[in-house]
Amino acid sequence: MAAPMDAGGVFPIKSKQVAVDLDGEATEVLCCHYEDYDFIIATQLNKMGTMVEVTRDVVLQEMSAARPSYTTRVLLGVDEPLTHVIAKNLLSKLDTTKKVLLSFSLKDNSPKVIQRLSDVIKTVVE
Amino acid sequence: MSSMIEPQLKYHVFSDKIMDTVVNFQVLKLKDSFYVWMGSSNKLGNVTVAMPTKFSSVPSGSVLLGPSDSHCLTIAQRLAKKTGRQVFVSGTVDYNQLMLPLIEKRIGQELQNFPEKFHDPS
Numbered sequence: 001m002a003a004p005m006d007a008g009g010v011f012p013i014k015s016k017q018v019a020v021d022l023d024g025e026a027t028e029v030l031c032c033h034y035e036d037y038d039f040i041i042a043t044q045l046n047k048m049g050t051m052v053e054v055t056r057d058v059v060l061q062e063m064s065a066a067r068p069s070y071t072t073r074v075l076l077g078v079d080e081p082l083t084h085v086i087a088k089n090l091l092s093k094l095d096t097t098k099k100v101l102l103s104f105s106l107k108d109n110s111p112k113v114i115q116r117l118s119d120v121i122k123t124v125v126e
Numbered sequence: 127m128s129s130m131i132e133p134q135l136k137y138h139v140f141s142d143k144i145m146d147t148v149v150n151f152q153v154l155k156l157k158d159s160f161y162v163w164m165g166s167s168n169k170l171g172n173v174t175v176a177m178p179t180k181f182s183s184v185p186s187g188s189v190l191l192g193p194s195d196s197h198c199l200t201i202a203q204r205l206a207k208k209t210g211r212q213v214f215v216s217g218t219v220d221y222n223q224l225m226l227p228l229i230e231k232r233i234g235q236e237l238q239n240f241p242e243k244f245h246d247p248s
Contacts, residue, residue, distance in 0.1 A: 011139045012150060012168050019133040028135045032152065032163075034170040046135060046157040048214060051173075051190060075190040076175065101170065101191065 016124050024111055028040075028104075029117075031124045038125060042090065042104045042117055049105025050077030052087040056097050068095075082109070089114050093122040131214075137197055138243040140175070140236060141185045149219060151233065159212035160244045162205070164219060164229060169216030176202035178210055190214055211245055 015032040025044045032039040043049060057069045070091065072084045086109060087102055087103075106113065131160060136155040140237055141148055148165050154161040165171065176187030185206035189196050202215035237244055 011141065013139075013152060013163075015137065015152075017133045017135065017137060019131045019135075021129045021131050026131060026134065028133055030133075030135055030137065030154070035168040037170040038171060041135075041154075043156075048156060048159060048161065051192060073187075077175070101173065 005096075018120065018124055020120050022116055022120075023108065025107055027117065027120070029120050029124045031121075033051070036097065037101050039101045040091075040121060040125065041102070042106070042121060044107045045105040045107045048076070048103050050081065050083055051075040051101065051103045052077075054087055054091055054100040054102055056099075067092075070078055090118050092122055093118045094100045094125055096125070128188075136243060137189045138240070142232050144232060145225050147225070149229060149232070151236070153236070153246075155244060155246075159214065160209075161214040162201075162216070162233060164217040165235070167218050169218045170216055172196040173214065173216040174199040175201045175208040175212065175214050177212040183207075197226055201233070205233070205237070206229065208234070209245055214217050 010092055013034060015030050016029065017030045019026060019028045027042065027044050028046065030041045041048070053073045055071045057071055059069065069086050073086045074083055077083065086104065090104065091100060092100060128245060138153040139151065140229055141150045149166050152163040153185045172192035173186060174200065175190060175217045176185045178185045187199050187203045188208070198215045198217055202213050205213045205215065219225065
């Protein structure tokens, strides 16, 4: 397959795309690095699904040993506590201070899948 | 570790010079919908969504992120009407009366020339 992501080699928005098999489900992860946001799509349905804006909170230096904390805002989809939990967990492995627009649509919301998916997201974003 | 497989999501980019400004475009083909980003800067800017409904000839739309007086929304609504899909449009362009129609025309052109990069025929 041609690699459309480096079309012309000069396209200013860097992007990376991978697909993995998670418990028998084909899972697509795509990340586009914009100047102000990282846009991450993680999907098992090939749809946009739930969109969440995730902002990392600014914490004091002496607090930084603690886990990073995030503010999540649901832009599209069901705004229930589980959505916020999944969004925070999917990005828990990342170490970025940039804002993230996360879009996910999963058939399986089990903790095991979320954990493994967060590892995949880390490899795609970094 | 999870086994890698071949990605299925079709991601397409193109650039064009519109009124002496280079405008970049991204198209991501999704199931029953597609995502378009356009911009002369590298910012995500607005994110809008529109989809046709049976209740009105004008597709229903909403601004998800960014200023609510978005020009992206009108483009999203027109693309939704043209394709009958749910359409996500985002981007930042220095909007002016002359450039906006040209940008929209350029997307329309690409949609006409490469419809398979936007959606599967239904």
